[in-house]
Amino acid sequence: EVVLTQSPATLSLSPGERATLSCRTSQSVSNYLAWYQQKPGQAPRLLIYDASNRATGIPARFSGSGSGTDFTLTMSSLEPEDFAVYYCQHRTGWPWTFGQGTKVEI
Amino acid sequence: EVQLVESGGGLVQPGGSLRLSCAASGFTFSDYTMHWLRQTPGKGLECVSAINPTGATTFYTNSVKGRFSISRDNSKNTLYLQMGSLRPEDMAIYYCARLSSGSWFDCWGQGTLVTVSS
Numbered sequence: 001e002v003v004l005t006q007s008p009a010t011l012s013l014s015p016g017e018r019a020t021l022s023c024r025t026s027q028s029v030s031n032y033l034a035w036y037q038q039k040p041g042q043a044p045r046l047l048i049y050d051a052s053n054r055a056t057g058i059p060a061r062f063s064g065s066g067s068g069t070d071f072t073l074t075m076s077s078l079e080p081e082d083f084a085v086y087y088c089q090h091r092t093g094w095p096w097t098f099g100q101g102t103k104v105e106i
Numbered sequence: 107e108v109q110l111v112e113s114g115g116g117l118v119q120p121g122g123s124l125r126l127s128c129a130a131s132g133f134t135f136s137d138y139t140m141h142w143l144r145q146t147p148g149k150g151l152e153c154v155s156a157i158n159p160t161g162a163t164t165f166y167t168n169s170v171k172g173r174f175s176i177s178r179d180n181s182k183n184t185l186y187l188q189m190g191s192l193r194p195e196d197m198a199i200y201y202c203a204r205l206s207s208g209s210w211f212d213c214w215g216q217g218t219l220v221t222v223s224s
Contacts, residue, residue: 043214
């Protein structure tokens, strides 16, 4: 099973600041990695797929990069609605697994 | 509008059974692989089970093999998860999710809470 480790666990920032979130995998997942956003009481929402492609309707301030075992989600300038928990997920071999999440808080 | 709506969660005793349903609308249900995932504060998000568009192929995470059964009724646009021999560690919010053509979870239901307790 591929283990995904996200860091930091919590990121405390202000609106307008840049956020950089990390996801490391225990073995190479090529570019088969996605990022999801989850707000309290809601289901996760797909942000980024295949490491660097924005999902439909996702603003350009969200970007993803990386391949192999090291991946990054960047939010160029935080908006108030971006404060949430972010998860990475791979899909190379069953079971697909998620990271434990990074909480971006004000 | 693409929508998934889960139902069937609730309180069940250890060893009991429960059937979850997921009603799909706004897309051609029979074209998509569907998944059940669950979320707990301790273990986070976990893929539980998957079923291909025809229902001929299914996958289960090891911890639920032999206890859970995924199925679908394409004529009713509905996904199911039959859960048996429930354990306290199965307690979670259960989500159904659509797998996109690129094999990512691009649409999720709102979740249904399963509580396993005596």
